[in-house]
Amino acid sequence: MLEYNSDEKLYPQRIVVVGAGAVGWTFAATLGNGLNGLNVEIVVLDCGVNRDQLLPCNSATPAALTFNKMLGVDEKSFISQTKSAYFLATHYKNISGNSDYFMPFSEHGFMMNGIAFSSYALYSHAKGDNTAYDFYSLSALTARLGRFRHPSDNANSLLSTLDYGFQINTNNVAAYWRAYAIGKGVHEISCEIKSVQIDDISGDITSVTIDSLADNKQKYNNLIAADLYIDCTGEQALLIGKSLGVKYDSLESYLPANRQCYTTMPIQHAGAPYTTITPAPSGFIKETTTQTSKQLVYSYHTDFLTDNDAMLFLQNSNNNASAEYHFMPFSVGNRAEFWCKNCIAAGRAAGYLQDFVIDQLHLVQSAALRLVTLFPATKQYEINSKEYNRLTMLEYQHIIDFHQLHYKSIRDLKSPYWEYVNNTVMTHGLAHRLSTFSKRGVLPFYEGETLSPGTWASFLLGANFWPEAYDPIVDAGDVQWITEQLIKMRKMMSDAAQTIPLHHDYLRSFN
Amino acid sequence: MNNNIVNLVIVGGGTAGWMSAAALGKFLGNKKYNITLIESELIGTVGVGEATVPHIRFFNETLGINENEFMQKTNATYKLGIEFSNWAKKGDAYIHPFGIYGKTINDVSFHHYWLKAKMMGNQFPIGDYALGVVAAAAEKFNYPNNDANSLSSKYSYAFHFDASLYAVFLREYSEARGVKRKEGKVVQVQQHPDSGFVQSLTLESGEVIVGDLFVDCSGFRGLLIEQTLNTGYEDWSHWLPCDRAIAVPSEKTSVPLPYTKAIARDAGWQWRIPLQSRTGNGQVYCSHYTSDDAVAENLLENLDGKPLANLNHIRFQTGRRKKSWNKNCVAIGLSSGFLEPLESTSIYLIQMAITKLIEYFPRADFDTVTADEFNRDITMEYERVRDFLILHYSATSRDDTEFWRYVKNMPIPKSLQYKIDLFRHQGHVEQYKRGMFLDPSWVAVYFGQNIFPQHYHPAVNKLSDDELRHQLNAIRQQISMLAEKMPSHEQAIKQYCHQGANSPSSWPPAAMNLYEVFS
Structure with a gap:
């Protein structure tokens, strides 16, 4: 063991986050908090266009609550300053014959007699009951009614089962975390990136040459050296890709899309406490609403749809004549290594898995917290980076599976695009899950999974993937009793949902 | 849908057999299923697994068993952990508690703080910061407290009991729920000529017992899973050589x-x-x-x-049956694998298999997808326990006998080597959710057997050296005070379990967790 030396300095004395925006500032805020008081200098290079380009609105899973808590952020201030709205469920329209389904983040129903609720729901369905699975979720019912409240602290209350994330305005969130990070002593330099220098022997990045734009010149010269670099430059991946040459593995064969057409409109009242995902002739449309904006995004593949047709389609589904439409190309995939040498990639520099339920900011938060947990104490951090990469890859794989499931659930749309999608190869993980689920509703357990098996079941049942058989142990129970319990449960939930305030009224009380 | 199985046959009446019978009896009832357990008084049970882990309380709770009655009937005592002596070197001892060390500070686990304090010269072992350890060493016992902020909520407990009395206790429970017991030895097994499925068993008396699902609790020999179905065994004796x-x-x-x-x-x-x-x-x-x-x-x-x-x-031979579930036979207990009872895992592994069998309960078509998933889960459990057990042997500096020289130098599984490397470098414990041994257990054995990281987590330095000393002292003193106030183990047994079934249910809830009951 090393001798303790109270003068010993922490190894990374300077960390440079290259690229600002919501990705760079979220990362910097996490480091600023996690390393606060440790004399680590954190510098964000705001290099304008060399930043991760996110859509104007995004959604954040309930993991954002833990994230905010860890950073010591009061939710009320977060909501009112960022004009975020709540996010109780994902609303799926027209997925495999189900015109209207809400997938919550919390579990459906209650375990009875030690048997999972989903077993009873499958049983009841097999007996001819057509109740949709989301009628057994208070979060889903509440979302459907456009209502919201915080979960109750009382674990015995039905209201404690509510679980939520946020729908956010990306620029506001970037500004929020920027102010937070600066408050924690993080420095900011507005500049252009001129070049990146690599050490011939170690292969590490030694410095980034910048052309400073603002008045930081007295403190920093144009050569920014650091121990660790965080690459938040988006798809350009100026550091991890262009400088270190870590390759980007395409996932387009699983997630066949490469372009987005989007529009954002101001709104007067906070919108729905849910996002909406709808299949379109050549991809998916997602709607997100914050307190101040509504955003529509059509994600499609250019082999099957022209930009103009994409725009026309969005225009038709949106009756706002003055809306402006923008286009953003993207490439789904992941970096072969997320942490290579002394550089960690975040945001699109690390990968892009599309934004169905888990979006970019979720992955950035998760990456930043992971780095703090595995933060190196010395220059010998091979094992830290190895573990970081292992965990990140695990996280990505499961999300890829879940997002691919969206594509594979569309079985009733006829178009060249969907015909193509039907013939794409499934990931091993998705194929395995579908095989166990289709038999009798079993969902395998995997380590490092972001979404619970309950969320998987919710999506699958919402998309009408009813298994061939139900759990036979339910048959041991009393039919009459089970039926009564299910009716009681539904009534209890729908009654409770009625007592919850409207989402925009609830939000108004914050402002 | 009328393809349900009807007849369940459990072969073997030891701890595994009666635990299976009790749980299946409880979940299946006797209206639609017939459950038969075959055991022979002539065949001894192994029953070395008299020490348990806290998960057993969850099993009992699910069955609706009165904890005090159970203790009275099984001659049970409370268990707060295991003391390992002479493992790292002769004369050493540490307790692996069912509990947590200290508390997390600034999102960093306690052991990193302890490590820095040790580097600064702190002499107190990490056990002094865990109530489970201090109470055990002082021969005290009390239920953990339902106050998440108190250190007295940061431990759990299990039992030492007489496994053969537990089997008797569960036999009564099972028979009350319609499980039929057949006395006799199985002399012949009939299989379906094409599928190889087990169809029936012939007893010495000539009686034939027909079944749809067979639960093999016959012990090491694996009467059905191995002797009949030739499932195969993965040998782990190069890592766990005791036989x-x-x-x-x-x-x-x-x-x-x-x-x-x-x-x-x-x-x-x-x-x-x-x-x-x-x-x-x-x-x-x-x-x-x-x-x-x-x-x-x-x-x-x-x-x-x-x-x-x-x-x-x-x-015995340490290892694992290649498939615990093969065709219409599910092996539970020693027939599905043997890991020495160093960390009292035998009954836990039985419990896991029963839980999974109920979760994945088959239909008459015995779809292989579901059975494969069962096997995947069981394999994960066994392999994680295996790695943890191997650590006790490989993390030693003993070289005083040929045995210890062997285990000290033997190659270990890659999965374990990786965990050790991670810890050695910077005190990071590999994170996973499944499996019974999580961070506190790994920390207990790493430190207990002198695997010390080269560095602690850098965020430990957010506390000044004085603050660190102060916080550690406060935790240690508080724990010592809490232990002091507890009744002796002997008193606790008297107070709680001597009234048996008539005592009020004063015990805390159970959890599928080694370290806490309230969470």
Whole structure:
């Protein structure tokens, strides 16, 4: 063991986050908090266009609550300053014959007699009951009614089962975390990136040459050296890709899309406490609403749809004549290594898995917290980076599976695009899950999974993937009793949902 | 849909057999299923697994068992952890508690703070910061407290009990729920000529027992899973070389301790399990490095009371059945694998298999997808326990016998090497959710067996050296005070379980967690 030396300095004395925006500032805020008081200098290079380009609105899973808590952020201030709205469920329209389904983040129903609720729901369905699975979720019912409240602290209350994330305005969130990070002593330099220098022997990045734009010149010269670099430059991946040459593995064969057409409109009242995902002739449309904006995004593949047709389609589904439409190309995939040498990639520099339920900011938060947990104490951090990469890859794989499931659930749309999608190869993980689920509703357990098996079941049942058989142990129970319990449960939930305030009224009380 | 199975046959009536019968009886009832358990009084049960882990309380709770009645009927004592002596080197000892060390500060686990304090010269072992350890060492016991902010909520407990009495207790429970018991030896197994599925068993009496699902609780030999279905066995004896055990109960000589002892010996180790009225003892050893006679002699020499029975010799091979679920046969207990009872995992593994069998309960079509998933889960459990057990042997500086020289230098599984490398570097414990042993257990054994990281987590330095000393002192003093206030283990047993079934249900809820019950 090393001798303790109270003068010993922490190894990374300077960390440079290259690229600002919501990705760079979220990362910097996490480091600023996690390393606060440790004399680590954190510098964000705001290099304008060399930043991760996110859509104007995004959604954040309930993991954002833990994230905010860890950073010591009061939710009320977060909501009112960022004009975020709540996010109780994902609303799926027209997925495999189900015109209207809400997938919550919390579990459906209650375990009875030690048997999972989903077993009873499958049983009841097999007996001819057509109740949709989301009628057994208070979060889903509440979302459907456009209502919201915080979960109750009382674990015995039905209201404690509510679980939520946020729908956010990306620029506001970037500004929020920027102010937070600066408050924690993080420095900011507005500049252009001129070049990146690599050490011939170690292969590490030694410095980034910048052309400073603002008045930081007295403190920093144009050569920014650091121990660790965080690459938040988006798809350009100026550091991890262009400088270190870590390759980007395409996932387009699983997630066949490469372009987005989007529009954002101001709104007067906070919108729905849910996002909406709808299949379109050549991809998916997602709607997100914050307190101040509504955003529509059509994600499609250019082999099957022209930009103009994409725009026309969005225009038709949106009756706002003055809306402006923008286009953003993207490439789904992941970096072969997320942490290579002394550089960690975040945001699109690390990968892009599309934004169905888990979006970019979720992955950035998760990456930043992971780095703090595995933060190196010395220059010998091979094992830290190895573990970081292992965990990140695990996280990505499961999300890829879940997002691919969206594509594979569309079985009733006829178009060249969907015909193509039907013939794409499934990931091993998705194929395995579908095989166990289709038999009798079993969902395998995997380590490092972001979404619970309950969320998987919710999506699958919402998309009408009813298994061939139900759990036979339910048959041991009393039919009459089970039926009564299910009716009681539904009534209890729908009654409770009625007592919850409207989402925009609830939000108004914050402002 | 009428393709449900109807007849369940459990072969073997030891702990595994009766635990299976009780749980299946509870979940399936006797209206639509017939459950038969076949056991022979002529075949002994192994029942060395008299020490448990806290998960057993969850099993009992699910069955609706009165904890105090259970304790009274099984001669049980409370268990707060296991003391390992002579493992890292002769003369060493540490307790692996069912509990958490200290508390997380600034999102960094306590052991990183302890590590820095140690580098600064702090002499107190990490056990002094865990109530489970301090209470065990002081021979105290009380239920954990339902106050998440209090250190007195940061531990859990299990039992030492007489496994054969537990089997009797569960037999009554099962029979009350319609499980039929058949006395007799299975002499023949009939299989379907094409599918190879087990169809029926013939008993010595000539009686034929027909079944749809067979649960093989026949012990090491695996009457159905191996002798009939030839499923195959994955041998782990190159990592866990012990292959024999000798067990013997002895007279009680003092008040029972609230912890199990695992004392390393020249070619294996010795257990000591305190029950209310007697002590269970035994040695697990490797026959390649010692003889049965030498172990028997050493065992008898080291008993602290008079032996109460003849020596019971047991042979085994560490490893795992390649498939616990094969065709229409599910192996539960020793028939599905053997891991020495160093961390009292046998009954836990039985419980996991039963839980999974109920979760994945088959239909008559016995779809292989579901069985494969069962096998995947069971494999994960066994492999994680295996790695944890191997650590006890490989993390040693003992080289005083050939056995210890072997285990010290043997190649270990890659999965374990990776965990150790991670910890050695910077005190990081590999994170996973499944499996019974999580961070506190790994920390207990790493530190207990002198695997110290080169660095602690850098965020520890957010506390000044003085703040660090102050916080550690406060935790240690508080724990010592909390332990001081607890009743003695003996008093606790008297207070809680001597009234048996008539006592109020004062015990805390159970959890599928080794470290806490309230969470």
